[in-house]
Amino acid sequence: xxxxxxxxxxxxxxxxxxxxxxxxxxxxxxxxxxxxxxxxxxxxxxxxxxxxxxxxxxxxxxxxxxxxxxxxxxxxxxxxxxxxxxxxxxxxxxxxxxxxxxxxxxxxxxxxxxxxxxxxxxxxxxxxxxxxxxxxxxxxxxxxxxxxxxxxxxxxxxxxxxxxxxxxxxxxxxxxxxxxxxxxxxxxxxxxxxxxxxxxxxxxxxxxxxxxxxxxxxxxxxxxxxxxxxxxxxxxxxxxxxxxxxxxxxxxxxxxxxxxxxxxxxxxxxxxxxxxxxxxxxxxxxxxxxxxxxxxxxxxxxxxxxxxxxxxxxxxxxxxxxxxxxxxxxxxxxxxxxxxxxxxxxxxxxxxxxxxxxxxxxxxxxxxxxxxxxxxxxxxxxxxxxxxxxxxxxxxxxxxxxxxxxxxxxxxxxxxxxxxxxxxxx
Numbered sequence: 201x202x203x204x205x206x207x208x209x210x211x212x213x214x215x216x217x218x219x220x221x222x223x224x225x226x227x228x229x230x231x232x233x234x235x236x237x238x239x240x241x242x243x244x245x246x247x248x249x250x251x252x253x254x255x256x257x258x259x260x261x262x263x264x265x266x267x268x269x270x271x272x273x274x275x276x277x278x279x280x281x282x283x284x285x286x287x288x289x290x291x292x293x294x295x296x297x298x299x300x301x302x303x304x305x306x307x308x309x310x311x312x313x314x315x316x317x318x319x320x321x322x323x324x325x326x327x328x329x330x331x332x333x334x335x336x337x338x339x340x341x342x343x344x345x346x347x348x349x350x351x352x353x354x355x356x357x358x359x360x361x362x363x364x365x366x367x368x369x370x371x372x373x374x375x376x377x378x379x380x381x382x383x384x385x386x387x388x389x390x391x392x393x394x395x396x397x398x399x400x401x402x403x404x405x406x407x408x409x410x411x412x413x414x415x416x417x418x419x420x421x422x423x424x425x426x427x428x429x430x431x432x433x434x435x436x437x438x439x440x441x442x443x444x445x446x447x448x449x450x451x452x453x454x455x456x457x458x459x460x461x462x463x464x465x466x467x468x469x470x471x472x473x474x475x476x477x478x479x480x481x482x483x484x485x486x487x488x489x490x491x492x493x494x495x496x497x498x499x500x501x502x503x504x505x506x507x508x509x510x511x512x513x514x515x516x517x518x519x520x521x522x523x524x525x526x527x528x529x530x531x532x533x534x535x536x537x538x539x540x541x542x543x544x545x546x547x548x549x550x551x552x553x554x555x556x557x558x559x560x561x562x563x564x565x566x567x568x569x570x571x572x573x574x575x576x577x578x579x580x581x582x583x584x585x586x587x588x589x590x591x592x593x594x595x596x597x598x599x600x601x602x603x604x605x606x607x608x609x610x611x612x613x614x615x616x617x618x619x620x621x622x623x624x625x626x
Contacts, residue, residue, distance in 0.1 A: 207309075209284045209285070210236065210284030210287055210288070211239040211240065211287075211288045211290055212240050212242065212287055213239065213291070215244065216244040216271075216274070217248045218293050222241065222254060222293075223254075224328070225292050226239065226241065228296040233301070234299075236284070236288065236301060237284050238262055238283060238284065240264060241263050242264045243263065244268050245269075264277060270381075271378070273373075275373050280368075285365070286363060286364065289357045289360045289362070290358050291357055293410075294406055295328075295404045295406075296402065297401075297403065297404070300402040303400055303402060307361075308396075311394070314342075314395060315363045315366040315389055315395070316363075316386070316395045318396075319336065319359045319399075320359070320401040321356050321402070322404050323501065324407070325407060326407065326409070333503060333506070337354055339398065339399050342394045342396065345394075346391040349386050349387060349390065350444060352451055352455065352489075356403065358403050358405065366389070366393060370388050370389055371388070374429075387426070387430055407501060416460070416463050416464060419463075423452055430448065431448050451477075454474075456469075456477075458470075458490070458494065462499075465497070467522050474522065482538055487545065488545055488548060491519070491548075491550075492549040494522075494546075494549070495550045495552075496510065497511065497514070512562065515550075519550070523539075527542075544574025547567070554566055560590045561590075564590045570583060
């Protein structure tokens with residue numbers, strides 16, 4: 201179905217030394233079933249062959265070259281030059297599926313009150329081969345979007361369609377931020393403006409040596425700058441903070457925790473920051489997404505949540521030692537209750553990872569432990585469902601389902617997978 205509307209759309213592609221990939225991004229924008237009104241490539245001072253690569257597309261592309269200003273500055277230049285009512289962001293190393301604009305513009309038509317629209321994206325490697333991990337997670341209800349983004353930024357820029365007038369009025373991207381500039385803009389737009397999402401996977405997100413920063417200090421500095429900009433510094437007096445500031449700083453230290461494990465396999469540093477996060481916001485003890493990601497350990501982005509390159513037993517040992525360290529010197533009845541909740545959530549996460557990767561005996565063991573520590577998880581369909589399936593065994597379960605439902609096609613793995621939860625960009 202082709203969208204028939206009067207809305208105009210500009211595509212903004214910032215590029216810095218992505219001559220190897222930018223042609224693919226441009227071609228995917230040109231190949232849309234619903235054509236954009238203009239495609240703008242902003243070359244942010246590239247020193248490779250990017251200019252020649254883009255020039256090959258002729259007058260189908262508007263090319264702007266500028267001295268290097270960083271990603272925020274390049275996007276801002278494109279947005280200021282754009283004529284469209286809607287701006288579609290596309291990074292030079294990513295590509296859209298052919299129906300991206302059609303479906304996202306359709307979402308904008310159905311949700312005219314929203315300022316930002318987003319969808320999911322599948323990872324691919326440097327050569328464009330699909331990887332199993334999907335980023336983005338389920339659609340977040342608009343009323344929960346601000347709290348969700350305070351805890352973790354799961355929006356991928358290449359999935360974004362946004363209203364030019366609204367983001368321009370908000371001041372565009374902050375050029376002082378060399379990273380996390382998108383997160384800052386989303387927090388400035390919320391909660392005054394609505395975000396609308398699609399569960400469709402309409403983008404392919406490329407993972408390569410330049411897309412995954414190894415500068416952990418720089419990543420943490422940028423994320424901290426965003427939170428300090430919005431809420432002021434961490435003065436240590438968290439009991440007097442607003443609920444939003446507590447959630448934001450707990451989310452920041454949650455990010456530290458996850459990135460220390462994912463980027464460096466540094467569980468000791470993760471323990472320190474997890475303890476701080478739990479002190480600030482004890483509700484993190486029940487954050488299944490957090491502990492699901494920790495249960496995956498240092499498994500690479502692109503494969504997270506699959507059996508490939510996963511050492512679940514080793515990760516489980518690390519996690520238990522991590523929690524022992526967190527609660528070892530934390531006295532009091534309140535800490536004891538928090539400890540039980542946290543251990544219950546950790547075992548639930550380990551059980552779900554084990555089930556999704558085919559380790560049924562480990563799944564039974566961890567999910568039983570989860571119910572011991574957190575009896576209220578008996579009301580969680582994901583936990584109880586996987587425990588039942590792990591006890592029955594997948595072959596018998598599939599046979600029973602095929603017998604009772606002829607249309608069944610091995611849905612037994614669809615309880616809680618890598619595709620199911622909002623993911624931060626690590």
